[in-house]
Amino acid sequence: MEKDVLLTMRDISKTFPGVKALQHVDFTLRRGEIHALMGENGAGKSTLIKVLTGVYEFDSGVVRMAGNDTPIVNHSPQDAQKAGISTVYQEVNLCPNLSVAENLFIGREPRKVGMIDWKTMNRKSAELLAELDIDVAATMKLEEVSLANQQMIAIARAVDMECQVLILDEPTSSLDDDEVAKLFKLMNRLKDKGVGIIFVTHFLEQVYAVCDRITVLRNGELVGEYQVKDLPRVMLVAKMMGKDFDDLADIKSAHEGKGLGEKIPVIEAEGISHKGTIKPFNITINKGEVIGLSGLLGSGRSELVRAIYGADKAESGTLKVNGKEAKINSPIDAMKLGMAYLPEDRKKDGILADLSVRENIIIAMQAKRGMFKPMSRKEMEEAADKYIEMLQIKTASRETPIKSLSGGNQQKVIIGRWLLTNPEYLILDEPTRGIDIGTKTEIQKLVLDLADQGMAVTFISSEVEEMLRTCSRMAILRDGKKVGEIEGAEMTQEGVMNAIAGAGGDEKHEE
Amino acid sequence: MQLQELEVTRNMKNKFDIRKITGMRLFMPIVCLLAVLLINVITTPGFFKVTLNNGVLYGYVVDVINRASELVILAVGMTLVTAASGGQDISVGATMAVAGAVCCQILSGGQVTTNTFENPLILAMLAAIVVAGICGAFNGFLVAKLNIQPMVATLILYTAGRGIAQLITKGQITYVRVDAYKVFGGYFGKCPIPTPIFIAILFVIIVYIVLKKTALGLYIESVGINGTASRLVGLNSTMIKFLTYVICGVLAGVAGLVASSRIYSADANNIGLNLEMDAILAVALGGNVLGGGKFSLMGSVIGAYTIQALTTTLYAMNVSADQLPVYKAIVVIIIVTLQSPVFKKFMANQKAKRAASKAVAEGGNQS
Numbered sequence: 001m002e003k004d005v006l007l008t009m010r011d012i013s014k015t016f017p018g019v020k021a022l023q024h025v026d027f028t029l030r031r032g033e034i035h036a037l038m039g040e041n042g043a044g045k046s047t048l049i050k051v052l053t054g055v056y057e058f059d060s061g062v063v064r065m066a067g068n069d070t071p072i073v074n075h076s077p078q079d080a081q082k083a084g085i086s087t088v089y090q091e092v093n094l095c096p097n098l099s100v101a102e103n104l105f106i107g108r109e110p111r112k113v114g115m116i117d118w119k120t121m122n123r124k125s126a127e128l129l130a131e132l133d134i135d136v137a138a139t140m141k142l143e144e145v146s147l148a149n150q151q152m153i154a155i156a157r158a159v160d161m162e163c164q165v166l167i168l169d170e171p172t173s174s175l176d177d178d179e180v181a182k183l184f185k186l187m188n189r190l191k192d193k194g195v196g197i198i199f200v201t202h203f204l205e206q207v208y209a210v211c212d213r214i215t216v217l218r219n220g221e222l223v224g225e226y227q228v229k230d231l232p233r234v235m236l237v238a239k240m241m242g243k244d245f246d247d248l249a250d251i252k253s254a255h256e257g258k259g260l261g262e263k264i265p266v267i268e269a270e271g272i273s274h275k276g277t278i279k280p281f282n283i284t285i286n287k288g289e290v291i292g293l294s295g296l297l298g299s300g301r302s303e304l305v306r307a308i309y310g311a312d313k314a315e316s317g318t319l320k321v322n323g324k325e326a327k328i329n330s331p332i333d334a335m336k337l338g339m340a341y342l343p344e345d346r347k348k349d350g351i352l353a354d355l356s357v358r359e360n361i362i363i364a365m366q367a368k369r370g371m372f373k374p375m376s377r378k379e380m381e382e383a384a385d386k387y388i389e390m391l392q393i394k395t396a397s398r399e400t401p402i403k404s405l406s407g408g409n410q411q412k413v414i415i416g417r418w419l420l421t422n423p424e425y426l427i428l429d430e431p432t433r434g435i436d437i438g439t440k441t442e443i444q445k446l447v448l449d450l451a452d453q454g455m456a457v458t459f460i461s462s463e464v465e466e467m468l469r470t471c472s473r474m475a476i477l478r479d480g481k482k483v484g485e486i487e488g489a490e491m492t493q494e495g496v497m498n499a500i501a502g503a504g505g506d507e508k509h510e511e
Numbered sequence: 512m513q514l515q516e517l518e519v520t521r522n523m524k525n526k527f528d529i530r531k532i533t534g535m536r537l538f539m540p541i542v543c544l545l546a547v548l549l550i551n552v553i554t555t556p557g558f559f560k561v562t563l564n565n566g567v568l569y570g571y572v573v574d575v576i577n578r579a580s581e582l583v584i585l586a587v588g589m590t591l592v593t594a595a596s597g598g599q600d601i602s603v604g605a606t607m608a609v610a611g612a613v614c615c616q617i618l619s620g621g622q623v624t625t626n627t628f629e630n631p632l633i634l635a636m637l638a639a640i641v642v643a644g645i646c647g648a649f650n651g652f653l654v655a656k657l658n659i660q661p662m663v664a665t666l667i668l669y670t671a672g673r674g675i676a677q678l679i680t681k682g683q684i685t686y687v688r689v690d691a692y693k694v695f696g697g698y699f700g701k702c703p704i705p706t707p708i709f710i711a712i713l714f715v716i717i718v719y720i721v722l723k724k725t726a727l728g729l730y731i732e733s734v735g736i737n738g739t740a741s742r743l744v745g746l747n748s749t750m751i752k753f754l755t756y757v758i759c760g761v762l763a764g765v766a767g768l769v770a771s772s773r774i775y776s777a778d779a780n781n782i783g784l785n786l787e788m789d790a791i792l793a794v795a796l797g798g799n800v801l802g803g804g805k806f807s808l809m810g811s812v813i814g815a816y817t818i819q820a821l822t823t824t825l826y827a828m829n830v831s832a833d834q835l836p837v838y839k840a841i842v843v844i845i846i847v848t849l850q851s852p853v854f855k856k857f858m859a860n861q862k863a864k865r866a867a868s869k870a871v872a873e874g875g876n877q878s
Contacts, residue, residue: 071677312742332745341743349743354804363733366726367745374726415745 003093004031005066005167006196012061014051019396021047022058025222027215029165029196031066034187036207036228037200039217040240040436042406045200048217049167053080053087080253086158087167094154096143101125103142104157111246132156132186148179149189152186159190166190167198168433172206176296176462184210202436204233216240241438263287265280266338266425266456269308271317277303280317281482283475285425290447290457294464294496300480301460302344305427310334322424335368336341338424342414342431344460346407350414353403357395358384360402360413365420387416390441415443425456432461444470464496476500526736532737540797540813543846547820555827568703571823579819580707581607581766585786586793586815587718588759590806595731596654597660599791599804606646607767607783612676614639614768615685615777624686632691634643640764646672647760648753655752676779686776696773707769714765715812718758722808731755735803789818796846817846834855 007029014022022044029035039045051058054074065083074080077087097193101122110120125138134152136145141242145153151171158166166379168187172180187210189195199211207214207228214231216223216239223239267285272278278300285291293301303440307314319326321337329408330404331341343349352360362380369375375383384398391412395405402410411431418426428447447470451457461467467474474486476499479487486499551558551571561570585603592600617638620629628635643840648670653664699706722728733741738748761782770782795801796817797810816841825838848854 330745330747331743332747335745343740343743348737349740352733352740354736355732359729359733363729363741363746364744366729369726371725371727371730372730374724 006031007031007051007066008062008064008078009048010062010064012048012051012063014047014056015059015060020220022051022220025061025217025220026225027222027256028225029198030213031164031196032191032194033212034191034197034199034210036211036214037198037217038207038214038236038240039223040408040438042219042409043217043240044434045217045218046169046406047170047220049087049198049200053077053085053167081161081163083163084162085167086161086163086165087169088151088154088158088171089169094142094150094157098142099138099359100129100136100140100142100145100153101138101152104128104138104160107162108227128156128160129153132159132189134186148175148182151175151179151182154181155186155190157442159195163195165198167200167418169200170202171199172201172203180206202434202438202440204236208233234416237437240436263289265320266322267308268320268323269317270319272304272307272314272319273316274303274307274312275315277312277480279481283482285456285458286455286457287424288451289473290451290459290471292467292474293458293460293477294467294474295477295500299477299500300482301477303480304477304482305341305429305458305460308334309339309427311341311343335364335421335423337412338422338428340364340418340421340423340425341427342411342418342429344433346411346414346433351402351410354401356399357388357393357402358398358414359404361387361416361420364417368421383420384416387413387420390419391416391446408435411435411443412439415446419450421453425458426450427458427460429460430462431459432463432466440466466491468493468496514633536798536807537810537813539850540807540810541816542602543796543849544817545812547554547817547824547842551820551824551827554824558827559656563703566701566703566792567698567705571827573705575816575820575823576708577705579816580705580711581770581783582786582789582793582815582819583711583812584714584762584766584769585790586797587715587789587808588639588755588762588795589790590797590799590811591718591755592661592759592806593791593794593799593801594735594803594806596661597735597801598654599787599794599801600647600665600756600759600763601662601787601791602646602650602668602672603759603763603766603790604783604785604787605669605676606643607677607765607770607786608673608676608777608779608781609646610639610643610764610767611771611782612679612685612777612779613642615687615771616679618689618692619685622685624688626688628689628691636768639768640761640874643764643767644757644761645705647757647763650760651753651756654756655749667798673779676777676782680777680779684776684778688775692772694772696771696775702824707773709764710769714762715808717829718762719808727751727754736805747807767790790815792843793818795845796850798850 005028009025009027012022012025025044025048027048032456037045038046047056050056052063052074054076057073057075063073064071068083072083074083074085080087095106098106104125105121110117110124112120129138132152134149134156136149136153142150142153155166155168169350172181175183187199191197199207201207211228213225214228214236216236217226218240264287265284266287267283269281269283271280271282273280276501281304283304293304295301303312306312308319310331310333313329319328326333326337328337334341352363355363358380361384362375365383366375381398387393388395388398393405393416394409395414402413405413415431431443435443444466447457447459459467459470468491471491473485474491474496475482476484476486476496478500484499486495555571558571561568561573563569588603589599592598614635617630617635618628619625627861650665650668653659653667654661695706695710697706698710728739730746733744733746734748734751742748767782771777791801793814794811796814797807797812799806799810803852821839821842822835825835830838
């Protein structure tokens with residue numbers, strides 16, 4: 001074995017009731033490398049991380065750290081931290097109402113005569129931030145800092161605790177390109193310092209941009225460890241999915257030309273706005289059409305659909321649904337008009353964590369039918385089973401709480417929830433975020449199928465490539481304003497980028 | 512496929528069957544009730560003895576079930592409020608007093624004491640329940656519409672409620688010395704079983720049926736778990752929370768009538784005194800999370816009977832009324848600890864360790 005090995009995990013197994021989450025998995029991390037952990041949803045990435053950091057205890061196997069003769073067993077994240085293993089999660093686990101410095105030193109504040117030494121704390125924080133080139137004042141409140149910087153602060157905190165192993169669990173899924181670049185710079189600097197970084201992500205490009213090595217898991221088993229330079233993208237995808245990968249290339253071509261001849265508008269919005277988030281906009285969405293909304297984070301793409309759906313009440317303008325003027329005060333009004341909305345933040349706005357898969361699927365339909373027309377047990381079970389099968393939701397049973405499903409499967413449940421209401425207009429806001437590539441393709445295909453059946457769909461995604469593959473028309477937003485629409489020949493990566501950037505192309509640097 | 516696997520392992524290992532029983536939601540509440548009853552049998556040998564005296568049933572058990580009636584009714588309302596809003600209604604005791612005062616005052620026609628109904632009984636009772644419902648609606652408005660924390664919102668009526676009841680009865684204790692009024696807290700015709708028991712069971716069944724026959728139960732859980740997500744799937748979170756407070760108020764009104772009928776008077780200072788705390792406790796003992804979300808109505812009902820059994824036991828052991836809270840607190844600490852997630856995890860870990868030391872090839876299944 002190489003001498004710069006930092007961490008080895010050997011023959012790790014972990015079983016949950018009814019699911020073998022990890023089976024005899026090996027993992028090796030070396031000093032000063034960025035190591036991507038790849039796999040589809042449910043492949044066991046999160047479980048492996050959680051086993052390493054002591055969130056779960058593993059059933060069998062050995063974990064060793066360099067400089068430690070005995071195998072280590074972490075019983076809690078605190079144990080792991082003591083052993084030099086820190087984790088930064090997808091959702092920032094910091095306190096938004098405390099200052100940056102407080103967040104950096106929480107739980108280990110420098111003290112003077114038993115009291116917190118604010119001066120030292122702020123000074124040390126400023127030093128740390130400067131060292132890592134994070135452009136934030138130590139005394140700022142965390143909530144005033146952009147999401148990307150929050151992410152960096154979380155990393156700074158981990159780094160300052162003298163970690164040797166830094167785990168980044170999907171740190172980039174809510175960042176835009178510039179922010180990602182900044183994060184990568186930070187990762188490279190840490191790498192030069194000899195920190196071993198485990199990087200969990202779904203973005204292939206990022207793996208190739210920053211990583212040295214890749215470990216691929218599939219269905220809780222180890223597929224292999226590879227040098228990035230030896231493994232072309234297509235191969236990686238094939239390893240993750242366990243099959244030759246053919247259908248990602250051009251799923252759209254099969255659907256080309258199937259579109260409806262004439263355009264029947266389902267949604268016609270005129271001058272709709274919501275104060276502070278979206279300026280008045282016009283948009284028409286036709287039957288059988290997938291329209292994409294593109295723009296940078298914070299450009300108002302989510303706010304636009306929220307105003308249509310009534311999640312935020314529109315303050316001006318008129319909305320016509322199927323040619324008739326509609327008054328929408330709350331989501332239920334929109335639902336009754338045949339709309340469905342899959343929200344951007346699955347955890348916060350989507351799932352009902354403690355309820356079962358069955359209840360999560362039927363809840364929208366039940367709400368639509370009203371309180372006094374409850375669905376019978378049989379109806380509910382049939383509906384749940386139908387969508388579990390149709391969307392191939394991986395769950396132990398339909399009565400399993402949704403929170404114990406993997407992210408991609410939770411998302412499928414939410415999609416099932418809306419399909420059950422048989423909508424005419426389906427809004428999907430980032431339906432594939434944080435989801436593995438296989439499920440991603442499934443969802444994209446599903447969207448095109450639904451459009452073929454005459455459903456009007458609005459598709460929002462941060463990945464332009466994904467939108468180009470699914471959408472027939474795209475609306476571009478910038479700074480809370482709809483700035484244009486593109487279709488046909490203009491719909492290329494470059495065309496979209498140009499439209500988003502606008503004439504000057506300088507707005508891109510704003511958050 | 513995975514499901515089948517699970518099924519097979521279940522059949523293979525007897526251990527899993529025990530798990531299935533101990534894992535049931537009502538398991539701990541029932542164990543606690545049985546434990547309290549066991550203590551009863553040991554300390555009071557004649558605890559389960561029931562005799563027929565003067566045509567009515569006598570005995571500790573009857574007494575426990577009878578006395579628990581108001582608590583059971585309150586606990587049902589408290590469960591719904593807790594599940595939907597993640598907070599508790601601490602004004603239910605005061606609401607009981609208000610309901611009692613309204614009812615007695617109407618029946619006595621404003622006099623301090625009466626031997627005949629001055630107004631129809633049904634009118635007085637309906638008025639009392641409507642007023643209690645208004646109290647609930649007031650709480651609901653503060654919590655659901657104005658987003659005030661439930662504890663703070665209901666603190667208003669908790670403090671003001673008894674004053675309002677005093678205002679209604681003009682500072683007097685209004686007596687209604689009519690046999691027909693004593694029925695609800697006493698006995699009905701020749702029936703040997705106390706009426707409150709029937710009333711409690713009736714209202715538990717009514718609420719249970721309402722939850723089963725409408726989607727309200729699911730709505731309440733959904734709103735309690737995630738209000739934003741619930742709104743986006745078309746639920747009116749505000750309305751549902753409001754509704755639970757109204758139901759809670761109405762049920763407090765019913766409990767207030769039973770309590771008032773027992774003493775055939777409206778004693779604003781004593782009806783339902785400290786009962787709100789017992790009701791909250793009943794919800795907790797029933798294995799419900801006080802932070803809202805999924806709930807078990809039956810758990811709370813069992814919790815209510817457990818608390819009453821405990822109180823009666825302590826009385827039977829000649830513990831004086833002023834020392835009672837101390838002993839009650841001790842038992843409650845034990846019961847709540849047994850049900851806490853930390854303790855459950857500790858037990859599971861102990862079990863896992865024992866299993867590991869036995870060197871089982873496959874095990875260490877954490878719950």
